[in-house]
Amino acid sequence: VLWFIVWIGLIVLFIYGDPIIFVLYLQFFKVGICAFGGGLATIPFLKELGESTGWFTQLDLANMIAVSESTPGAMGVNMSTYVGYMVLNNYYHNLGLSFVGSIISTLGLVSPSIIVITIVASFLNKFKTNKYVEWVFYGLRAASVGLVIAALYSILEVSLFNQYQTITDGVITQVDCISHSWNMAFSGLSGFENFFPSLANFMSYLFNWKAVAIGLLFGI
Numbered sequence: 229v230l231w232f233i234v235w236i237g238l239i240v241l242f243i244y245g246d247p248i249i250f251v252l253y254l255q256f257f258k259v260g261i262c263a264f265g266g267g268l269a270t271i272p273f274l275k276e277l278g279e280s281t282g283w284f285t286q287l288d289l290a291n292m293i294a295v296s297e298s299t300p301g302a303m304g305v306n307m308s309t310y311v312g313y314m315v316l317n318n319y320y321h322n323l324g325l326s327f328v329g330s331i332i333s334t335l336g337l338v339s340p341s342i343i344v345i346t347i348v349a350s351f352l353n354k355f356k357t358n359k360y361v362e363w364v365f366y367g368l369r370a371a372s373v374g375l376v377i378a379a380l381y382s383i384l385e386v387s388l389f390n391q392y393q394t395i396t397d398g399v400i401t402q403v404d405c406i407s408h409s410w411n412m413a414f415s416g417l418s419g420f421e422n423f424f425p426s427l428a429n430f431m432s433y434l435f436n437w438k439a440v441a442i443g444l445l446f447g448i
Contacts, residue, residue, distance in 0.1 A: 229336055236328055248319055249332055255281065256336030257310045262342070264372050267296070267303030270337075274307055283315050286402070290386040299398035303409040388439050409433035 237249035259273045267448025271293070278284045292310055296303040319324040355361050392403040413430035417423065423432070 229339070233332055233335065236332070240325070245322065248316065251328075251338040252312055252329060252333045256312075256329055257339055259304070259308070260337040261340035263337075264368055264375060267305070268379045269372060269375035270304040270307070271382055274304070274373065275382055279301045283311055286386050287391075290383065293383060302336055305334055308333040364444070378399075379444060388434050388436060388443060389434055404435060 233249065233253055237247065238254075240249050241247055251313045253275055259270055259277060261420055262273050263270045269288070273291055275286060289307070292307050293303060296306040299306075309330045312329035312331070314329075315333075316322070316329030320326075339345065353359075389405045390409070392405055392408045393400050394403055409430050412433050413426045417426050
């Protein structure tokens with residue numbers, strides 16, 4: 229697998245002078261190495277990857293989460309395959325290279341799992357009753373819960389909250405929806421009698437109530 233990545237990467241580098249294959253692999257390798265707890269735990273890292281590289285937006289991530297949860301396949305793998313395809317398609321508009329991008333980014337995501345499981349399998353049967361090993365797994369379980377909760381919030385943020393943007397010198401910047409809604413609702417508050425109307429405005433600015441209704445319906 230690694231030789232395949234090296235040779236394909238070198239060919240692309242020689243033809244186009246761009247190390248994008250290696251960048252794709254390494255970026256998704258970093259996401260995969262932090263994916264304790266499964267696909268949902270990768271969401272905070274995928275969100276950071278999109279913000280740092282510009283390969284996809286938060287809306288793209290939210291859409292892929294929706295697709296992944298309504299079709300077979302793991303969230304992280306689906307996202308890496310999609311992003312790898314789109315990145316090389318945007319770079320080169322070449323179907324063959326786009327397909328290769330899908331393979332490279334997916335291999336990058338699953339490589340840490342393959343490496344870690346291979347190492348774990350070699351000593352787990354021998355050391356699984358060791359108290360220090362039990363402590364490590366105890367900590368990993370707690371870390372997984374934290375990552376899934378962080379993933380849940382990021383999903384709610386882009387799915388149920390209204391999204392606000394500012395444009396400065398032609399640059400679009402995402403605005404924190406909670407603080408923006410609070411400022412819009414409470415900036416002119418004077419007197420306690422206006423508190424509850426302002427609170428109602430805050431909820432109206434913050435939540436996309438159609439999305440909330442759909443989420444509750446399908447959640448039930």
